[in-house]
Amino acid sequence: MRIIIIGAGVVGVTSAYYLQRAGCQVTVLEHHPAPAQETSFANAGQISPGYAAPWAAPGVPLKAMKWLMQTHGPLRVRPKGDAFQWEWMAKMLANCTEAAYQRNKNRMVPLAEYSRDQLKLLRAETSIQYEGRSLGTLQIFRKAGQLENGRRDADLLSKMGVANELLDTDGIVKVEPALSHIADQLVGALRLPNDETGDCQLFTQQLAKLAEQTGVVFRYGVDVLGLPHKNGEVTAVHISGETLHADAVVVAAGCASRQLGQLLGLELPVYPVKGYSITVPLDHPDAAPRSTVMDETYKIALTRFDNRLRVGGMAEVAGYDKVIDPKRVATLKMVARDLFPRAGDLNQATPWTGLRPMTPDGTPIIGATPIRNLWLNTGHGTLGWTMACGSAKVLADLICGSTPEISTAALNMSRYQ
Ligand SMILES: Cc1cc2nc3c(=O)[nH]c(=O)nc-3n(C[C@H](O)[C@H](O)[C@H](O)COP(=O)(O)OP(=O)(O)OC[C@H]3O[C@@H](n4cnc5c(N)ncnc54)[C@H](O)[C@@H]3O)c2cc1C
Known part of the structure; x- marks a missing residue:
């Protein structure tokens, strides 16, 4: 399965690691020239x-x-x-x-x-x-x-x-x-x-290197500008001058997730x-x-x-x-x-x-959305470093059709609908 992940913070990079390990072909798109340059840059390390x-x-x-x-x-x-x-x-x-x-x-x-x-x-x-x-x-x-x-x-x-x-x-x-x-x-x-x-930025950068060695493609300095969709299904990602096709798109864009969701009519709190x-x-x-x-x-x-x-x-x-x-x-x-x-x-x-x-309830938003092939791993608030590996693992299980080891029913965005 071809997966595009938007965002190379700690949540996007861990998502890439677990999805690649589950057998997916993963590309990560990141605005900055390196991983962990936004909120995952210098958090409190807990x-x-x-x-x-x-x-x-x-x-x-x-x-x-x-x-x-x-x-x-x-x-x-x-x-x-x-x-x-x-x-x-x-x-x-x-x-x-x-x-x-x-x-x-x-x-x-x-x-x-x-x-x-x-x-x-x-x-x-x-x-x-x-x-x-x-x-x-x-x-x-x-x-x-x-x-x-x-x-x-x-x-x-x-x-x-x-x-x-x-x-x-x-x-x-x-x-x-x-x-x-x-x-x-x-x-x-x-x-x-x-x-x-531990140092979240160092972890994210080291994990990105490991993921790259095992086949994940990282494209830095790239802005996702559009998410073309048809019949309730996202089909591709627009970046400057290019359209990238994928079987699934994961939004792991931290605070920019809301703006990306709005491109598809989703109001993420x-x-x-x-x-x-x-x-x-x-x-x-x-x-x-x-x-x-x-x-x-x-x-x-x-x-x-x-x-x-x-x-x-x-x-x-x-x-x-x-x-x-x-x-x-x-x-x-x-x-x-x-x-x-x-x-x-x-x-x-x-x-x-x-x-x-x-998010207003403190819980991240992980899982499927009403738009087919669009997945979320975002909204980790104060605990993104604490929850990154678990969130990424359950996301990979859900996308690949395995049963997650913990309950995920209350984690997806349906709790706001
Ligand atoms: C002061 C402070 C202390 C904290 N302390 C802790 C702590 O001790 N323990 C803990 O667990 N958590 C802590 N946190 C929270 C934690 O840092 C965050 O929850 C976590 O970093 C969020 O990671 P993320 O990957 O979701 O977002 P980010 O790290 O912000 O990554 C999102 C990425 O998406 C990219 N992006 C966005 N839009 C686009 C686009 N359109 N195209 C391409 N790329 C895009 C951005 O450039 C960015 O790199 C703290 C946060 C702060 C501010």
Whole structure:
């Protein structure tokens, strides 16, 4: 079967790998001259099924009001005057009920856990290197109320069979010794021992190389301009000056998936939620985290790569704008300085911003569409690196007529119809 995949982010490249492995003839079309140049470029590096939860949760509307007032708060909303922004926020608010939260989490956790397991298999098969670590992640609490919420999360995770442990300050310092200088300001932490970390861009680029060696064709610097269709079936892809024919087309175009869907009359509720990161070269690795430390107060994750520290977070509902706001970078630096003051020189930090392709219910959109031969693998929001391998594997199974190993019924776009 000839497959065209639009997009060479982590989701498109993993899709290419699994489809090629299933026996398909795969071509990937990518606007940029290399893989992982958009949202998969410099994310926070967490492969974290333990945190696989929708942002739309009970209590979030109230918290959001508070965050919007704070200088270093994790959320900003900039009204853009377009209907899509308001519709998307309204749908997200509608998902903030207990019932919707449970439903959405029950869709996300199995996919994220499956994805982590697929990544382990992929690692064993390919020996791919991406500065990965399997040391778990640690969410640190500065206030009693946060610890209380952490306890509730821990109960929920245990019910879902996800390993976790609540730590006191001694436990925190044992897991992350570089936090000892600030331990007296912490009230506890939730550790997820099976979570992993790694550089998503490096992974995507290495996997693209492996896929290319086994026959996947990557065409870079190519824009998909049209998706010709006839009688409810997509038949080809238009790029500049060329029409490429395929038996199936996969949209894995991150935040641009919505515009591609619109070419065929599909309204995908994938909104660009802006985030920021800085990457700091390490001067004193012993003063840096061993894995990911997630500061619950600022909702900022600090992840250790080999000789670098990645600090990422923030959410701005502000359209497709990718201007770097120095105030947001200052917040990331403030948290890095507070938690790991000796790790590296923050003047050497490289700032970055990216747009998370986010659905209002937090769950990605994977599977068939009402247009025959058009498939989606998009909308992974905050968890695209965490869910990439699992999403790509189930997509390959669905396209090739195999039964996926996890339930996919609630993952496709019919849930919005
Ligand atoms: C600050 C921040 C921190 C994050 N931290 C984490 C984390 O710790 N863990 C985690 O799991 N996730 C994290 N994420 C989310 C994760 O990075 C994303 O979900 C993921 O990168 C999305 O991958 P993607 O392949 O869908 O999109 P992208 O990486 O954006 O790839 C889409 C590709 O499609 C191409 N494209 C689009 N339209 C066209 C067209 N018409 N023609 C040709 N090419 C096209 C684009 O050029 C792009 O390369 C974070 C995100 C941000 C912003």
